[in-house]
Amino acid sequence: MPLVVRVERTAPPSRTDALETAARAVLVLLSDPRTAAEDGVWHKRVRLWEERGIRKVVRRARGAEWRRTEPLEGITVAGRTAEVRVFPPVPLDGWPRDLARLQVSGTELAETEPVAAPEAGAPVLWLNPELEMSAGKAMAQAGHGAQLAWWALDEAARAAWHEAGFPLAVRPARDAAHWAALTTSGLPVVRDAGFTEIAPGSCTVVAEHPALRTAKD
Structure with missing residues (x-):
């Protein structure tokens, strides 16, 4: 499952917010009717991926790189400082070019905002x-x-x-x-x-x- 985090040079996301946004992005895709419904266009792809192992790969994008990911089938989820785009699973050798060209390295993010204790009762x-x-x-x-x-x-x-x-x-x-x-x-x-x-x-x-x-x- 590809995930792409937006990391602009002048406004990188906070590390914790990026982690939380990525987790929510996965949940949004899993609950989307395109995945959850048996006749959904992503349903079979996701089920096959789940059977083989739920590997996820995170890459980074900025500027034009990020804009080129937006027309690809997927879902963008925004946090307080982070934007993460999640895509239905695809074999690593079958990634669209605009995803495959993105870099894995460079996602070492810092905290840019205070990290509060979890809210009572929150997952x-x-x-x-x-x-x-x-x-x-x-x-x-x-x-x-x-x-x-x-x-x-x-x-x-x-x-x-x-x-x-x-x-x-x-x-x-x-x-x-x-x-x-x-x-x-x-x-x-x-x-x-x-x-x-x-x-x-x-x-x-x-x-x-x-x-x-x-x-x-």
């Missing part, structure tokens, strides 16, 4: 505090976490989350003890395949959603 995608990941890698992992949470929810909880506009936060776990508790809680855990940056099998994200906590309790 949180907790990052492994012991792993160092580029912003692009972390965006992909946040997207995985959002997707695992989506799969774990029942239809009523999915509908409520969608209706609310997919509120969520992405934050590092508070410390090693907090992370250990999360990974043994029964909540969805992302284990990376190890294609880039980190070792195969590394736990990167735990998805905490109030509906999952309620169901587990």
Whole structure:
């Protein structure tokens, strides 16, 4: 699944906002009628991708590069500072030229705004505090976490989350003890395949959603 983050030289997005926007973008595509409906034009592509493994690749674009991605089939999601365009899955050797030419490197973003504590009751995608990941890698992992949470929810909880506009936060776990508790809680855990940056099998994200906590309790 290609995701493209807009990174203009004069106004780059905040790192946390980029992660959160990428996670919401994945949820928006999964819930879109073109994906969710059995006769949707993206439905079979997404289902086949899910069966083979939910790999996501994040690239960056600015200026004319970004404008060339807009006519391609996909969905643009805006955060406070970030814009992310998500596309239905496509084999890496079949990417449209205007996506394939974009660079993976250069997505090391800084925080450009204060990062507040998650709102009470909001879904949180907790990052492994012991792993160092580029912003692009972390965006992909946040997207995985959002997707695992989506799969774990029942239809009523999915509908409520969608209706609310997919509120969520992405934050590092508070410390090693907090992370250990999360990974043994029964909540969805992302284990990376190890294609880039980190070792195969590394736990990167735990998805905490109030509906999952309620169901587990």
